[in-house]
Amino acid sequence: MPNSFxxxxxxxxxxxPDGxxxxxxxxxxxxxxxxxxxxxxxxxxxxFDPPANWAARLAxxxxxQSSERLVIGKFCQIADGVEFITASANHRYDGGSSYPFALFDGGIGTERASLPRPGPDTVIGNDVWLGRRAMILPGAQVGDGVIVGAGAVVAGEVxxxxxxAGNPARVVRQRFACRTAERWQALAWWDWPIAMILEHEEAICGGDLSVLEQVRPT
Structure with a gap:
């Protein structure tokens, strides 16, 4: 176990390594x-080219003034080029034109006919790995422990x-059987104190649920 984190x-x-x-x-x-x-x-x-404004780079x-939120859980890993396309990027597409006339004559924030209605939040769970250049679309709901392949375009509920992986992203496989996944979510190790997480790093990364279930905080 490391001396500090x-x-x-x-x-x-x-x-x-060079300090x-x-x-x-x-x-x-x-x-x-x-x-x-x-x-x-x-x-x-x-x-690879760190931005001055990480919020603007990612979303x-x-x-x-947007109505929607981007919510990202604990211990997520976000690779270079990942982008969250949140609901404010949408145009109205249910009528005769998708052109946002209201943007150019001071109509932002109004209920103009050329603007879409407020969209849903985008929510990323805990311990999610988003691979390089993955794109997360408006309103995506990505569950705990999900792995998103490089270049995937993710929409809906994962x-x-x-x-x-893929465009549109499809489930390639489940990491665990359904019951095992439920046990991992119930364990919620990401909410433990960091010292306890590090103490049980081997069991967490090695998937030893039996040990973790015995030591988890009550």
Whole structure:
């Protein structure tokens, strides 16, 4: 077990073998201050060209005045190029034109006919791995423990502990049998104190549910 673990409010938590800080890796909770984004502790993101504004890089269409939210759980892993296309990016497409006339004459924030109605939140569970250049579409609900393949385009509801890939993303396989996935969710190790998580790192990463169920906090 390591001697220490970086706190979730640390901007750059990754120290390279030569002792330098890897500026392309950040704990998102430390770098995002956006009224419509909620990020859990220890969730990190990587970028080969680190942006000055991580919120704008990850969710470029989510504005402070947007009605929807982007919610990301704890201990998620977000690779370079991942993008969340939130509901504010939508155009109305149920009529004769999708052109947003109201955007160009001061009609933002009104109920103009050329603007779509407010859309749903986008929610990412805990311990989710989003592969490089994955795109998460408006209103996606990604369950705990999901792995999203590189370049996948994800919409709708993704079951917990599944692996999805492709465009549109489809479930490739389940990581565990249904009952086992339910046990992992009930365990909710991501809510444990970090010291306890590190103490049981081998059991968590090795999948030893029997040990974890015996030691979990009551």
């Amino acid at each position: 970086p706190p979730p409010h640390l901007r750059h938590p990754l120290i390279l 330098t800080t890897h500026i392309g890796t950040v704990f998102l909770k430390a770098v995002i201050d956006h009224p419509r984004i909620e990020v859990g502790e220890y969730t990190y993101a990587d970028a 470029p269409y989510l504005h402070p 079951p917990a502990y599944s692996i999805v």
